[in-house]
Amino acid sequence: MSRHSYIFDPAHFKIYLLLFISVFGDTKEEVRSKIFRKLETYRINNIFKTMNSLTEVQCCAQCLEEDSCVSTNFRTNSTSQNCNLNSMSPLEANVSIENSANWSVFYLDNDSWKxxxxxxxxxxxxxxxxxxxxxxxxxxxxxxxxxxxxxxxxxxxxxxxxxxxxxxxxxxxxxxxxxxxxxxxxxxxxxxxxxxxxxxxxxxxxxxxxxxxxxxxxxxxxxxxxxxxxxxxxxxxxxxxxxxxxxxxxxxxxxxxxxxxxxxxxxxxxxxxxxxxxxxxxxxxxxxxxxxxxxxxx
Structure with a gap:
């Protein structure tokens, strides 16, 4: 699997789509613009909130509820403090990011500049x-x-x-x-x-x-x-x-x-x-x- 893959597997996209529409009332177009991308073995240090015992999808869903959230850290093989909400993307120049084996960064890939x-x-x-x-x-x-x-x-x-x-x-x-x-x-x-x-x-x-x-x-x-x-x-x-x-x-x-x-x-x-x-x-x-x-x- 690519280290930089979409969190939403195509086979399960409809399930995630229904989840987000039902929870946030978004249209399909709005949901697509909020798809997260995954960057494995990294962790961002620009954290403003930490939560416990969430799944990857739940962690990203929490990010969508926060106006200042543009990415999350998710730690695998952990039942506590496994979700961080971040105020910066890994693509920003002044982000504080480090290599961390058990963590992955999920970020909103909706910047108009590529x-x-x-x-x-x-x-x-x-x-x-x-x-x-x-x-x-x-x-x-x-x-x-x-x-x-x-x-x-x-x-x-x-x-x-x-x-x-x-x-x-x-x-x-x-x-x-x-x-x-x-x-x-x-x-x-x-x-x-x-x-x-x-x-x-x-x-x-x-x-x-x-x-x-x-x-x-x-x-x-x-x-x-x-x-x-x-x-x-x-x-x-x-x-x-x-x-x-x-x-x-x-x-x-x-x-x-x-x-x-x-x-x-x-x-x-x-x-x-x-x-x-x-x-x-x-x-x-x-x-x-x-x-x-x-x-x-x-």
Whole structure:
């Protein structure tokens, strides 16, 4: 059985459906949107309520009654304190989650944004090769979190290989530092392919206030500058290291001539702080832990 499976077995879906409709008065559509997904051998520490002697289904049913509940912990082979209600999902950046052999997490899989790619700083694999060809990536359950406790690979969803077959409306590019979103861009994904969405022409919204109104872009692409090894690269101007000005790059380590190209391990994820572009030498820059790409469907 997959470690990341639905709690509702298809053979028993009607029983669960009737249970939820009778208890909560939901329509079938509302119930489907509240189906829990299961992540085995993990436990979330963002707990606000603990209950005893419940089944898996009863534990999830209790979560549906609480507005602040988005996931549960359930401990098998226990008759006491076996159900925790959590205020956070395992997919959130600042969740506190740990590996725990006897526990499973059940979470509501109803977020409109779906993670399709996660790059971790210092992961050792070329960013573009990971994105395009899946080098150094894994799509297992352990790798689907932004800060996975056990996974040392990048996460890459198979959707990237069949991008055009999905009805993608928007794409989100996000950077995280210390478990907090540091910067983001939302793009128009309609009619895009798995690289063309990352372009100036498709910009919809960003935490960088000046990026949409900037006319001159030296680089705005996932492949970026292959000579200097700068990918997911958004750059306004090359002026020698002191004059380089832009918003973000994933640095591969091929070129280490500028201070922002030098990192303890690679890739390094560089971004402009303070909500605007940066002349990196004079206004400084941040170094993110995680680069993530999400999609939203029509």
């Amino acid at each position: 993670l399709v790619f996660r790059l971790t700083a210092g992961g050792g694999t070329d960013t573009y090769e990971a994105w395009k060809n899946g080098v150094g990536t894994n799509n297992s359950d352990d790798c689907m979190m932004l800060y996975p406790p056990l996974c040392t690979s990048y996460y890459r969803h198979e959707l990237l290989d069949e991008w055009g077959k999905w009805n993608i409306e928007q794409v989100k590019f996000a950077l995280y530092e210390n478990h907090t979103e540091a910067a983001y861009i939302i793009f128009n994904g309609t009619g895009s392919d798995f690289e063309s969405w990352f372009s100036k022409e498709r910009l919809l919204e960003s935490s960088w206030a000046d990026i949409i109104g900037t006319n001159q872009m030296l680089y705005f692409s996932i492949k970026g500058d292959s000579v200097l090894g700068r990918q997911f690269f958004i750059q306004e101007y090359y002026g020698g290291c002191p004059g380089d000005r832009g918003w973000t790059m994933a640095v591969s380590g091929i070129f280490r001539g500028c201070s922002f190209d030098k990192h303890p391990s690679y890739p390094g994820i560089v971004y402009a702080m303070n909500g605007t572009k940066s002349t990196y030498y004079s206004t400084g820059y941040g170094v993110a832990d995680v680069l993530a790409v999400y999609v939203k469907f029509k």
